[in-house]
Amino acid sequence: MSTVQVGLVQMTCTASKEENLRKAIEKTREAAAKGAQIVCLQELFTSLYFCDEENYDNFSLAETIPGPSTDSLGALAKELGVVIIASLFEKRAQGLYHNTTAVLDADGAYLGKYRKMHIPDDPAYYEKFYFTPGDLGYKIFKTKFATLGVLICWDQWYPEAARITALMGAEILFYPTAIGWATSQNEATNTEQYNAWQTIQRSHSVANGVHVVSVNRVGFEQDGAMKFWGGSFVSNPFGSILYQASHDQEEVHVQAIDLKKTDEYRTHWPFLRDRRIDSYLPITQRFIDED
Secondary structure, three states: OOEEEEEEEEOOOOOOHHHHHHHHHHHHHHHHHOOOOEEEEOOOOOOOOHHHOOOHHHHHHOEOOOOHHHHHHHHHHHHHOOEEEEEEEEEEEOOEEEEEEEEEOOOOOEEEEEEOOOOOOEOOEOHHHOOOOOOOOOOEEEOOOOEEEEOOHHHHHOHHHHHHHHHOOOOEEEEEEOOEEEOOOOHHHHHHHHHHHHHHHHHHHHHHOOEEEEEEOEEEEOOOOEEEEOOOEEEOOOOOEEEEOOOOOOEEEEEEEEOHHHHHHHHHOOOOOOOOHHHOHHHHOOOOOOO
């Protein structure tokens, strides 16, 4: 089909996994009632963003994938006839954990998972303490409604990840996200950070000729020290904003995406045609030293 209805669920979270999952289910139902065919939930939506500290107790939040959450969401996907993109804390084995997104098709089938490849380690974002870098490579998922590419939060800053996923055949790039402002920052810094975050993702739309859907959490966490900035958005294959959420409200939005636009923009702006793949070997190096 050409036009796909995509639902974005931007929400606050609490310390209760059960409460967060219930809320995500309710909001997925709301999106489906508005006509959504694909629903994307934010990064690690079943918990608070626990990576603000290095705390061994937080490993108890993890679960297997497939597991309890994917079972619940798979049943919901089948009931509603929608695709669900669900970001979860995966326990792969004893002492081995990943930041992982599962995809449930519209018949409830578990299509597989993507494990976050780029793992940050910054103040209040101590993800390397918890997550092993992904080892499944970049992934696409052929769902009932579209072929999806799924990347996760910190991946969104890397054009290589978007490019590879698009080259694999992704028609839409989805970015479940958890990113915010330190409440100690001034407004100019906040604005600059949000603009950079949105701009880099819009550039993935332009360079690859695909829609980008970025879904962020919202609300104060970390005892009020961090305000997750929401601002979930959809950009078209030339980077134009089709929808942008607020920075401080829970929102459920359904956006129509015309998949034919990819062919239109790629034909008029043939960036893929003109790639000089014979010249790109240096990109596999960490840094190119003069000597």
